[in-house]
Amino acid sequence: MGNCLAYGNGCCMCILRCPAFGPRVSITQKAGKSDIMGRRKDGAFGAFSGSGKLEKNSLSQEIRQRLDEYGVAIIPVPKEEIVREKLELKVCQQYALNEYAENIILLDTGYAKIMTPFFPLEKLRKVPGFENARYVDPYAGGKGNSIRYLSVAERDNSMKAAGIENIFCGGEKSGLFVGHTEAISTGSLAGHNAVRYLKGMKLLELPIGLAIGDLISFANKNLESEDGLMTRYTFAGAEYFKRMKEKGLYSTDPGEIRERVKRYGLEDIYGEKLI
Ligand SMILES: Cc1cc2nc3c(=O)[nH]c(=O)nc-3n(C[C@H](O)[C@H](O)[C@H](O)COP(=O)(O)OP(=O)(O)OC[C@H]3O[C@@H](n4cnc5c(N)ncnc54)[C@H](O)[C@@H]3O)c2cc1C
Structure with missing residues (x-):
């Protein structure tokens, strides 16, 4: 309140x-x-x-x-x-x-x-x-x-909170992200990496050749600047949508997106049973 x-x-x-x-x-x-x-x-x-x-x-x-x-x-x-x-x-x-x-x-x-x-x-x-x-x-x-947006955690691109061993975050806690899709995509990575952490595995970072990976790293980098703190990041419009199109990351073709994910060896990565 x-x-x-x-x-x-x-x-x-x-x-x-x-x-x-x-x-x-x-x-x-x-x-x-x-x-x-x-x-x-x-x-x-x-x-x-x-x-x-x-x-x-x-x-x-x-x-x-x-x-x-x-x-x-x-x-x-x-x-x-x-x-x-x-x-x-x-x-x-x-x-x-x-x-x-x-x-x-x-x-x-x-x-x-x-x-x-x-x-x-x-x-x-x-x-x-x-x-x-x-x-x-x-x-x-x-x-x-x-x-x-009054308490966004500092984090790395694996979604692990910076300087804290065992906290992972997604959604609005993890950046100036707006929207359900953004919460789902960042939260899925955070959850996946929390399990990797428990297993002592290397944490996953998504490549910037994928829209989610690019959003995560772009939003993080921008937090360093005054302007970046005034921007909100969403696939749905405004600045990031423009960037997504410029970088050729925007597509509504599931087949094309699947191929892209496959190229990085990440197809169905979250489907893998880790524990
Ligand atoms: C009015 C409104 C309309 C919106 N309309 C849209 C829309 O049309 N489309 C769209 O994509 N997005 C929309 N959004 C944005 C979208 O709802 C959010 O970006 C998204 O829900 C963020 O998800 P999140 O999991 O990060 O946070 P939240 O959905 O806010 O979930 C965080 C949860 O953590 C809980 N919590 C907080 N602190 C603690 C704590 N210390 N311990 C335990 N639990 C805690 C909170 O109670 C909450 O349940 C809207 C948002 C609002 C407010």
Whole structure:
């Protein structure tokens, strides 16, 4: 909760439930290391989560219908309520586009996912169709959102925490990564290497000729610079997506990707039973 008081707009009652379970605790800090803090473009620490959820039933029938039919609804924000600065606050740089400031973009995820860090409720309710809008996550999504990237562990490219013998990390703990795919790909390597460590085996590093290996090493290297601390790394867009394309690593062809992995002798590497 302290993080959101110090670096955000106060507790917004998000999914982390700090008031119920206590604040976030960094295991790497407990082990005596100091974590890295991500920054925003204005130099402030951390970043706001970039979306919230509205109760679908609290929206007009027309908006609900659009969500049911197309999975998405785009509703222009009244000119006087457009706040472009909010784009700078958010984690997901792939969505930090003007269109996301000029429109309310809703995605049907069961709830109506609203693609902006927060939207003052009294203003939101002035927009036609949102007169009764209600936030379900975070509950106080009208005033802010959760603050992330305040305790990233220093690590090497095998995902082992730097200077600690037996901690491996993945996902947002292991860099300024955003997204499930990034959490899965870094976390899989971390888990695999934790088992290798237990077995006394050499730890695996993925080559930079593979997108995951490149993401892991690129994000790590960039943490050394001020600019790098302001960047978020995701396969889904923004800076890393551009790099992936430039380096010829971007492909949606599973066969081509499998061939590439095979060339490095890493095909089905995680399928191997180590213990
Ligand atoms: C509102 C929102 C919308 C998002 N939308 C998308 C999306 O559409 N697509 C997408 O790809 N990504 C999305 N993301 C990002 C994505 O959810 C995260 O990048 C991803 O979940 C990170 O995974 P992780 O395992 O690193 O961290 P988390 O999913 O945060 O998991 C970390 C876990 O560790 C626990 N934990 C923390 N400290 C301790 C401790 N000391 N001891 C024990 N447990 C601890 C936490 O409680 C938590 O359960 C979204 C994120 C948010 C907040």
